[in-house]
Amino acid sequence: MLQEAQTKRSSDIVVVENLVKRFGRFTALNDVNLSVRTGERIVVCGPSGSGKSTLIRCLNRIEKHDSGRIVIDGLELTDRMTDVTCVRREVGMVFQSFNLFPHLSVVENCMLAPMKVRGLSRPDAHERAIGLLRKVRIHDQADKYPGQLSGGQQQRVAIARALCMQPRIMLFDEPTSALDPEMVNEVLETMVELARDGMTMVCVTHEMGFAREVADRVVFMDRGGVVEEADPDTFFRAPRTERARGFLRQIIH
Amino acid sequence: MFGVLFEQAADGQRYIDWLLSGLGWTLALAFFGWWIAFAVGLVVGIGRTVQNGMIAALARLYVEIFRNIPVLVQMFLWYFVLPELLPNALGNAIKQMSPPWGSFFPALVCLGLYTAARIAEQVRAGIEALPKGQTEAAHALGLTGYMTYRYVIVPQALRLIVPSLTSEVMGIYKNTSVALTIGLMELTAQARQISEATFQTFTAFGAATLIYLGLALIAYQSMVLIDRAVRIPGTTPAKDAIEPRLADDVQPVGSLPEAMEVVK
Ligand SMILES: Nc1ncnc2c1ncn2[C@@H]1O[C@H](COP(=O)(O)OP(=O)(O)OP(=O)(O)O)[C@@H](O)[C@H]1O
Ligand SMILES: [Mg+2]
Numbered sequence: 001m002l003q004e005a006q007t008k009r010s011s012d013i014v015v016v017e018n019l020v021k022r023f024g025r026f027t028a029l030n031d032v033n034l035s036v037r038t039g040e041r042i043v044v045c046g047p048s049g050s051g052k053s054t055l056i057r058c059l060n061r062i063e064k065h066d067s068g069r070i071v072i073d074g075l076e077l078t079d080r081m082t083d084v085t086c087v088r089r090e091v092g093m094v095f096q097s098f099n100l101f102p103h104l105s106v107v108e109n110c111m112l113a114p115m116k117v118r119g120l121s122r123p124d125a126h127e128r129a130i131g132l133l134r135k136v137r138i139h140d141q142a143d144k145y146p147g148q149l150s151g152g153q154q155q156r157v158a159i160a161r162a163l164c165m166q167p168r169i170m171l172f173d174e175p176t177s178a179l180d181p182e183m184v185n186e187v188l189e190t191m192v193e194l195a196r197d198g199m200t201m202v203c204v205t206h207e208m209g210f211a212r213e214v215a216d217r218v219v220f221m222d223r224g225g226v227v228e229e230a231d232p233d234t235f236f237r238a239p240r241t242e243r244a245r246g247f248l249r250q251i252i253h
Numbered sequence: 254m255f256g257v258l259f260e261q262a263a264d265g266q267r268y269i270d271w272l273l274s275g276l277g278w279t280l281a282l283a284f285f286g287w288w289i290a291f292a293v294g295l296v297v298g299i300g301r302t303v304q305n306g307m308i309a310a311l312a313r314l315y316v317e318i319f320r321n322i323p324v325l326v327q328m329f330l331w332y333f334v335l336p337e338l339l340p341n342a343l344g345n346a347i348k349q350m351s352p353p354w355g356s357f358f359p360a361l362v363c364l365g366l367y368t369a370a371r372i373a374e375q376v377r378a379g380i381e382a383l384p385k386g387q388t389e390a391a392h393a394l395g396l397t398g399y400m401t402y403r404y405v406i407v408p409q410a411l412r413l414i415v416p417s418l419t420s421e422v423m424g425i426y427k428n429t430s431v432a433l434t435i436g437l438m439e440l441t442a443q444a445r446q447i448s449e450a451t452f453q454t455f456t457a458f459g460a461a462t463l464i465y466l467g468l469a470l471i472a473y474q475s476m477v478l479i480d481r482a483v484r485i486p487g488t489t490p491a492k493d494a495i496e497p498r499l500a501d502d503v504q505p506v507g508s509l510p511e512a513m514e515v516v517k
Contacts, residue, residue, distance in 0.1 A: 062389050089395040099390035103409050103485050112404055113394035147487025158390075165394060 013038045013169060013200055014059065019068035021054055028054045029065070030224040036169075036202060041195050043211040043232070044204045046221035047247055052204040055221070056171045059202065060091045073168060089117060092162030096174040098154045100146035106157050107133065107142040110164045118165065125164070132160040136190050152183030156190055163194075170194065172203040206251055212236065220244045255460060257453050268447045268457075275443030276464060278353070282360055282439060283426035289365030290372055290425060297369060298376025299402060312373065319370035325431055327367055331359040332435040353437065360432035368425045375417045379410030412483050419476035423469055440464060 014036035021029040029051045036042055044052050057063040058070060061077050061084050070077045072087045101109050110129035114120040120128070133139040136156040138149075146154055155175055162170060172191065176184045188210050195201060195214040205211065211218055211232050218235040220228040220243075228235065228244050239245050258269040300312030319327070336344035350358070383406060391401040433442035444461035448454040 060393055062392060085395055085397060088393060091393070093390075093393035095386060095390065097384075097386050099384070099386035101387065101390070101405055101409075102488060103412065113396060116400050116404065117395040145485055145487040147485065149487075161394070 011037055013073050014202070015069070015071040016055075016059075017069040017071075019055070019058065019065055019070065021051075021058060021063060021065045028224055029058070031068070032221075032224075032226055034219065034226060036200060038168075039198050039200055040216050041199075041201045041214050042203065042217050042219055043215040044202065044219045044221060045206055045211070045247070045251075046227075047250075050221040051224040052221055053173050056093075056173055056202055056204055059169075059171060060088050060093055062093075085117075089165060090168045092165060092167035092170045094155070094158050094162055094170065094172045094175045096178050098146070098151070098158045098178070100154055100158055100161070102146050105143050105145055106138070106149070109146065109157060110161045113161070114164050129160070129164055132163045133157070135163070135193075136160045150183060151179045152186045155179065155183075155187045159187075159190055159194070169200045169202065172201065172205065174204050174206070176205065176207060208236065208251065220247065222247070255456055257451050257456055258447075258460060260451075262447075262450060268451065271443045271447055272440070272460060272464070275438060275440040275461075278357070278432075278437060278439040279426065279429045279441075280468075282357065282364060282429040282432060282437070283422075286361050286364040286368065286425050286429070287422060289361070290368035290421070293366060293369035294372025295376055295407075297373035298380070299407065301373065301377045302380045303398075316370045316373050319367050320374070324363070324367050324428055325434060328360065328363045328431050328435055331363045332356065335359070356432065356435045356437040359435060360429070360437050364425055364428055364432070367428070368421060371424070372418070372421055375414045375421065376410060378417075379414040380406055382413055383409055412485065415476060415480045415483065419473060422472045422476065426468055426472065427465070 012035040016032055016034040019029050019032040020027065032055060044055065046052055054063055058065045059072065073090055075083050075087050077084060077087060104112065107126065107129050110133065111125040114125040114128060115122060130139055130142060133142055136159055138153055138156050141149060141153060149157065176187050179187065188207060191210065192214055215232045218230055218232050219226055222243050228239065228241050236248065239248060258272065259267050262268050262271065297312045297315050300308050303309055336347045387405055388401055391405045429439055430441040432439050440461055444457045448457035451457065
């Protein structure tokens with residue numbers, strides 16, 4: 001038993017066991033188990049309110065779980081703030097609503113955490129920031145402020161900001177849902193590139209094209225639990241459960 | 254009509270000099286009081302929003318006490334009551350401070366701490382008006398609680414509350430007139446003295462009124478400039494972002510004539 005847990009730890013960068021999360025009397029996550037190997041790309045989908053956001057927000061303890069275990073890269077998430085900060089340094093997160101810091105310019109958004117958390121000097125942080133802004137093709141806007149950018153541009157900055165911490169895992173919570181349709185692709189392309197680079201990714205998204213193209217595994221959630229896990233081909237062609245079939249019918253129309 | 258101000262008073266100075274000396278004390282009180290109020294208010298306001306229940310409760314207690322006791326009563330507490338509560342030697346030392354300082358320091362502490370309670374509420378409102386996503390994004394990047402406040406939350410909250418801080422600036426300099434009740438010869442006290450010496454009540458208080466109005470305009474204009482200077486490119490002005498809901502009750506002195514009796 002112990003040995004099993006240890007072998008799991010060595011190959012899996014994310015281990016979630018019997019995770020329970022309640023909001024008051026409402027159980028948002030009920031006994032969720034999930035493991036993610038290094039370099040793996042997971043797409044999480046499911047109907048609204050099924051607990052997808054709650055799950056990935058628990059992975060960097062933006063939401064505290066009530067019971068069960070979450071181990072990220074060998075560190076268990078508990079009340080010990082030092083561990084939590086260590087984990088957060090290694091886990092990047094991209095939100096549906098961007099959450100850029102509006103009072104800082106684009107490049108400053110990307111420099112803040114590397115300087116304050118990683119202790120990089122200003123020139124080093126600047127160089128890294130510009131490099132990653134170039135990667136998301138937005139370096140020519142480096143001195144603008146978030147409020148001066150389009151949604152798609154802001155989301156790409158948010159991705160660059162997270163990457164500047166050189167995280168080992170990236171979490172995405174519906175990164176394209178708040179975007180106008182014509183901007184969805186520029187963000188998805190950035191994410192596809194990231195996947196090609198071998199980044200470990202957990203993405204909550206309903207972009208099924210993206211899931212087919214990059215996901216190693218699709219995790220389907222409903223009512224606070226993982227209902228089905230499969231490789232994208234199998235999941236889209238022959239979902240095992242009726243709930244997954246119903247969900248797919250709805251999003252494909 | 255203001256001609257009388259340039260006549261010589263009994264002490265050899267002109268009345269206008271009395272007024273200017275009063276203005277000096279008013280400005281000194283408002284200026285230094287403001288920085289005390291801003292520093293304490295910022296800390297207490299942040300304290301009200303932290304997770305730690307103990308700190309939040311203490312901050313709340315501070316605000317409730319200092320905001321709800323009339324400023325005139327607070328003035329008396331600092332001036333008359335505090336020296337009695339302190340150990341004898343210290344209390345006596347305070348009572349024996351030479352004339353202007355003996356009332357200036359209690360007035361400074363009083364106005365600073367009173368205004369701090371009001372500023373704390375503005376700061377709290379500013380912090381709570383920010384989207385939760387800001388804190389979440391900062392935490393997700395690994396910033397500690399302190400760093401999150403220092404680099405993400407407070408800089409945005411302060412920009413948001415520049416308009417309501419304007420009314421606090423005006424509030425503190427208007428409240429300096431309460432200091433005359435503990436014998437500080439600030440602007441209002443000097444106006445009163447001139448009116449008693451010359452029997453030109455209208456001229457004396459008219460001049461004081463004009464000076465107060467001028468100060469209000471200066472304070473307002475500088476805040477407009479500050480608001481413009483710190484505005485974030487690509488956003489709409491902070492004005493109206495938060496209703497200055499505390500702004501309408503900045504004049505807490507209920508009955509000045511009664512208060513003036515104390516001086517006699
Ligand atoms: N802070 C909260 N307080 C109370 N209930 C919450 C809170 N956050 C989420 N919930 C509830 O938990 C459930 C799961 O929410 P969650 O945001 O994880 O769903 P989701 O799968 O991400 O849905 P969506 O696709 O709409 O984003 C929902 O029923 C939601 O109402
Ligand atoms: Mg969600």
